[in-house]
Amino acid sequence: MYCFLRLSVLLVGLIVSAGSYAVNAVQPLTTADDLGPKVEQPIEFPHDRHAGDAAKGGMQINCMYCHTYARRSIVAGIPPLQKCIGCHQSIESVRETPRIKKLFEYWEAKKAVPWKKVHDLPDFVRFNHERHIQRFVFAQNKPVQEACGYCHGDVKTMTVARRQKPLSMGWCVSCHQKDHPVDATSTKTTHGPNDCWQCHK
Amino acid sequence: MIENSFNRRGFLKVLGWGGATVALSGCGNTSVEDGKEFVTSYVQTADYIIPSIGTYFNSTCAQCNAGCGIMGRVREGRVLKLEGNPKSPINNGKMCGLGQAGVQAHYNPDRIREPLLRTGDKGEAITWEKALALINEKVGGVKAENVAFLTGGVSGHVKALLKNYLDALGSGHHYVYEAVAPSIMRAANKKAYGVEMPRLHLDKAKVIVSFGADFLGAWISPVHFSQQYARFRKADKGERGVLVQVESKMTLTGANADRWLAIRPGTEGILALGLINALAAAGVSVPGDVVGAVKEYTVDRVSKDTGVSAEHIGKLAALLKERSPSLIIAGSAVEGYAHGSQNATAIALLNQVLGNVGKTVEAPSSVPFPQMAPTAGNRFALQALNDNMAQDKVKVLFSYGANPVFTAPASMKLKENLKKVPFKVVFAHYMDETAVEADLVLPLNSALEDWATAMPEYIAEGAQLSIQQPLMEKLYPGTLGMGDILLALLKQRRPEEYKGYEDFYSYLRSAMVSIKGALGGANEDDDTFWDTALSRGVVKLVGAPVNISSNASAKGLVVPAPFVEDSAYPLHLIPAVSASMRDGRNANEPWLQESPDPLTTIVWDSWVEMHPKTAAKLGIVEGDIVEVASRSGAIKAQVYVFTGIHPDVISMPLGYGHEAMGRYAKGVGVNAFKILDPIFDKETGELAMHETRVKVSKAGQRVVIVKDEGPAGGNQMGRKIAVRMSSSKVNLSEEV
Numbered sequence A: 001m002y003c004f005l006r007l008s009v010l011l012v013g014l015i016v017s018a019g020s021y022a023v024n025a026v027q028p029l030t031t032a033d034d035l036g037p038k039v040e041q042p043i044e045f046p047h048d049r050h051a052g053d054a055a056k057g058g059m060q061i062n063c064m065y066c067h068t069y070a071r072r073s074i075v076a077g078i079p080p081l082q083k084c085i086g087c088h089q090s091i092e093s094v095r096e097t098p099r100i101k102k103l104f105e106y107w108e109a110k111k112a113v114p115w116k117k118v119h120d121l122p123d124f125v126r127f128n129h130e131r132h133i134q135r136f137v138f139a140q141n142k143p144v145q146e147a148c149g150y151c152h153g154d155v156k157t158m159t160v161a162r163r164q165k166p167l168s169m170g171w172c173v174s175c176h177q178k179d180h181p182v183d184a185t186s187t188k189t190t191h192g193p194n195d196c197w198q199c200h201k
Numbered sequence B: 001m002i003e004n005s006f007n008r009r010g011f012l013k014v015l016g017w018g019g020a021t022v023a024l025s026g027c028g029n030t031s032v033e034d035g036k037e038f039v040t041s042y043v044q045t046a047d048y049i050i051p052s053i054g055t056y057f058n059s060t061c062a063q064c065n066a067g068c069g070i071m072g073r074v075r076e077g078r079v080l081k082l083e084g085n086p087k088s089p090i091n092n093g094k095m096c097g098l099g100q101a102g103v104q105a106h107y108n109p110d111r112i113r114e115p116l117l118r119t120g121d122k123g124e125a126i127t128w129e130k131a132l133a134l135i136n137e138k139v140g141g142v143k144a145e146n147v148a149f150l151t152g153g154v155s156g157h158v159k160a161l162l163k164n165y166l167d168a169l170g171s172g173h174h175y176v177y178e179a180v181a182p183s184i185m186r187a188a189n190k191k192a193y194g195v196e197m198p199r200l201h202l203d204k205a206k207v208i209v210s211f212g213a214d215f216l217g218a219w220i221s222p223v224h225f226s227q228q229y230a231r232f233r234k235a236d237k238g239e240r241g242v243l244v245q246v247e248s249k250m251t252l253t254g255a256n257a258d259r260w261l262a263i264r265p266g267t268e269g270i271l272a273l274g275l276i277n278a279l280a281a282a283g284v285s286v287p288g289d290v291v292g293a294v295k296e297y298t299v300d301r302v303s304k305d306t307g308v309s310a311e312h313i314g315k316l317a318a319l320l321k322e323r324s325p326s327l328i329i330a331g332s333a334v335e336g337y338a339h340g341s342q343n344a345t346a347i348a349l350l351n352q353v354l355g356n357v358g359k360t361v362e363a364p365s366s367v368p369f370p371q372m373a374p375t376a377g378n379r380f381a382l383q384a385l386n387d388n389m390a391q392d393k394v395k396v397l398f399s400y401g402a403n404p405v406f407t408a409p410a411s412m413k414l415k416e417n418l419k420k421v422p423f424k425v426v427f428a429h430y431m432d433e434t435a436v437e438a439d440l441v442l443p444l445n446s447a448l449e450d451w452a453t454a455m456p457e458y459i460a461e462g463a464q465l466s467i468q469q470p471l472m473e474k475l476y477p478g479t480l481g482m483g484d485i486l487l488a489l490l491k492q493r494r495p496e497e498y499k500g501y502e503d504f505y506s507y508l509r510s511a512m513v514s515i516k517g518a519l520g521g522a523n524e525d526d527d528t529f530w531d532t533a534l535s536r537g538v539v540k541l542v543g544a545p546v547n548i549s550s551n552a553s554a555k556g557l558v559v560p561a562p563f564v565e566d567s568a569y570p571l572h573l574i575p576a577v578s579a580s581m582r583d584g585r586n587a588n589e590p591w592l593q594e595s596p597d598p599l600t601t602i603v604w605d606s607w608v609e610m611h612p613k614t615a616a617k618l619g620i621v622e623g624d625i626v627e628v629a630s631r632s633g634a635i636k637a638q639v640y641v642f643t644g645i646h647p648d649v650i651s652m653p654l655g656y657g658h659e660a661m662g663r664y665a666k667g668v669g670v671n672a673f674k675i676l677d678p679i680f681d682k683e684t685g686e687l688a689m690h691e692t693r694v695k696v697s698k699a700g701q702r703v704v705i706v707k708d709e710g711p712a713g714g715n716q717m718g719r720k721i722a723v724r725m726s727s728s729k730v731n732l733s734e735e736v
């Protein structure tokens, strides 16, 4: 009985590992392959309306316009409420819609919007946004939405953001093992750092 | 059955080789709490605030009276770490460990969070309106002369407001008390140099002889002196300064000295006069009257009295003659006796004979705004208050920045006398020993969330006003700053004068802006001046130079013969002021309890330092619990056997042994203040801290001392890494 169980676990392990390896190998970067839970937010922020393609009614705003800290800090940060209001105080057309009304309620009460965290890493993992944005967007001239999309998926098509990627160590490593050009013009390539302490410090 | 055989170990084994990838990528959701935690953004923020990146704001350290400038690293609205403010000439960007622990005073879980009114044995939470109205009612109901305000050392705008409040009440009873303060030295300096706190130029001296001044650890402005000391050791002129430390119990500074001389307690003045005599004999020009006065202090006699060998006295005199300028410092070991003033005067005289006055002992500059100048505390103030309380002369007592119930010796019976005061208001951060006795406890903002200005007593150059500004929002809505409380109290008395100020901040700003001309902002508009002052953290003041005089004279200078043996209480107790613990006001900050004492490496407890010879005589070994009994009381603590102490002396650190205050302080160690004998300096009336005689007896138990050094103690595990040499074998003149 015991041996049998051991064997079955072993087999399951092998099958699952082979399976997940296969998934990793063909993983496209900007599609969902590990959907996180739906997160209810105090305001259902429409990413599609703000960042989406003009053809689909989006405003094509650069991700970094609002998530301005991503290129300067290890966290991307949520923009201060003042940023939302900065534009919306002069956009009369949507001023009376329920979401914007709620937004102004927070502003008038000088209260922060209690956003929920969608992408949460364990505390022993140190992920640095700045390094990734500097490398992909500024050194390699990749489009911002593509660079953000490596980890966040195609946010411009979503309303409330939802986790698209596993954000697990193996998944991080699968990308760090690949060679990338060091910058936009060079033919030299290198891969991301694979030392433990890069993330676990 | 299945659960039993399928154990965790077996599972891990399988995972070990087959399931590595499963563990890495397949194990479901590795995000900890997707969609559960909040990610709160700012409502409004400045451009320079970037999440996860620290912003530094300048302020002033309030952990001791040195008033170093600090720089707090603030991230996401919380202060995380303190650094020194490079713009403050006191500390030039450096800090001490005590200062670092300031964040633990701020985030301390034992802080009081709302005003408490005594009902029987309990404190009942009340509103600030009610608390302030109650104070108004109580001070209104008594004669002004029956109102007493006890504080620690105060300066800056809080001092000015406090004075105005007392004036408004018509009472001048302000008692400024510091349990550990160089007050006898101040008086002696005043007589000798015309100033209480001359500037010491350690960096200009070629030799420093420090009589028990722990200037690298806990004395006056240790961070500043440490920097001067570094320059003294590695002088631009190329000559390494020589430090000789003379004391009965080794301090951190003593441990750094080139030569540490153990001296019989209380004979420091004798040695100073003996050195003058030896210098005169060696041809140094000494005024005739001084020569006459010291001629009896022959090397032999001084050696016999002080226990310092004739050879060392000779070498010391030769060193002082050869290298000039020098600097002689009188520390707390000098002034702790009934003849403390004479001791300190003898040392001032030695400085004068050596021609150091004006070279290494310099005049400070005056402070242009005397209403903000520091009022330094002393021990006499508490004595005076205590006498008045005993005679029922105090009806309303305020206590701020002092914890007299903890620091008063038991013989003062302060706690009993306090009970005679019908209404006691204590401004406090913790429910410390004094707050526990109060009728009304008013919780203060921490130093990292409060506005204030400070003028430190010891300023290295010129004069300056240090600004203390909040580094973050208040943690608890129910606390208030001292400035705010005083302002509210003043509004009760002088509403017309103060009604224009909404809070202490607006008062402070307008007070500073109104004198901006004197603060170097004559050509700036108000906002620029204020913002610059806040961003720098210190404001330079133009003080007039004060003349320093060489008034020390041998006239009337009598240093008594050394102590006679006391067979009932054969040992001297030296209450040690440690760099972390000082007088115990910061004892509830666990970093300070946890950081090992630099000499003994002991943590989280009191100890009795004892010379091996004394220990052997008493049959005591390390870890023995002993009873230390003076005429005024007895306490028990563990023994630490240590060679850096005179055999006639034992030493116990101050600051431990709290009976209240908080979870990290309460019940840790014993309170050495309690057993100090009521013996006072004859000239100033200050409590003579080093006068207490004790006897030591074994209490029966033995413990393993919790300390950082290895079980072999200072023996370097028997490996002779730094070789010991007996002091008689060292030739000081070769060393230097």
Ligand code: SF4
Residues within 6 Å of the ligand: B061, B062, B063, B064, B065, B066, B067, B068, B091, B094, B095, B096, B097, B098, B099, B100, B221, B222, B223
């Ligand atoms: S010496 Fe005093 S003021 Fe300076 S950093 Fe240390 S505790 Fe703070």
